[in-house]
Amino acid sequence: MEAIILRGIGGFYYALDDAGAVHQVRAQRKLRRDRGKPKAGDRAIITPGEGEEDGWIHELLPRKNELTRPPVANIDVAVIVAAAAAPLPDLTMVDRLMINARRAGIDVMLVISKCDLDAGLAGSIEAQYRGADCSPMRVSSRTGEGLDELRAALSGRVCALAGQSGAGKSTLINALYGLELETGGLSRKIDRGKNTTRSCQLIPVAGGGMVLDTPGFSLLETDVFDPVEIKDSYPEFLPLEGGCYFQPCYHASEPRCAVRDAVAAGDIDPGRHGRYAEILEDMRQRWRERYD
């Protein structure tokens, strides 16, 4: 029968069939060898176990899309969560997550969480993503600000929440859908998340959509690809493409660059462009070293 993988833990997977039953199944070795590990969101052909016996995943159906970090498949929108408070948001990580999702053909949405703590910071983060086609939304799981709007925006879609550990992803899912996922505090010494969520978990929600809670990161790299392609994942650069003196232009340090002009004119956020230049430099190095 066909089923959707909700979650994998310790070699077991939990698969939801079309009748609404959840089966504990394992992945056959041949499947893992040929297709890699099943991911939350995968559709699969399974045989449920009988009695004490394990059920099996026989086949993974073709994926509409997938991400490596976090490892999820068949999602409609990557909801990137960044806190307007501790842990101080790592916007380079946000940008990298956006690049990975866009390259996978997945819509991107930016959710600025914990707005009850620092409204000023929330506004400044939002401003940096002007033109970046990520419909920034400000929310607070504590006060309820923005939750109705966010729930409406996610309704009926398969949404993966991703971001830094401690950004408030699990707390937000609980607040949106009245759930009780495990949440954690922040580590006091270093003001970092505690990696509370350990595995990806797909949860069907009222209204026909599904939400995916994923483990947060403390560090994230982009996949390695030709650095000239990075700019394609910056929607705010696209209308300016072709306006640069050099072709192709990396929009980094070239003279007479339409993107750099837009930064100077205040039309593109300098922080967002500065992080782009950093990500580009890092990718150039990794691209050069890719055969070492």
Ligand SMILES: Nc1nc2c(ncn2[C@@H]2O[C@H](COP(=O)(O)OP(=O)(O)OP(=O)(O)O)[C@@H](O)[C@H]2O)c(=O)[nH]1
């Ligand atoms: N003030 C405030 N605190 C929040 C809010 N949302 C979450 N927190 C706190 O932030 C901490 C981390 O929340 P989690 O939901 O566990 O964060 P997470 O992103 O799921 O973290 P990982 O599972 O490690 O990736 C907890 O102490 C929450 O109480 C919010 O809207 N306002």
Ligand SMILES: [Mg+2]
């Ligand atoms: Mg969590």
Ligand SMILES: [Zn+2]
């Ligand atoms: Zn340029």
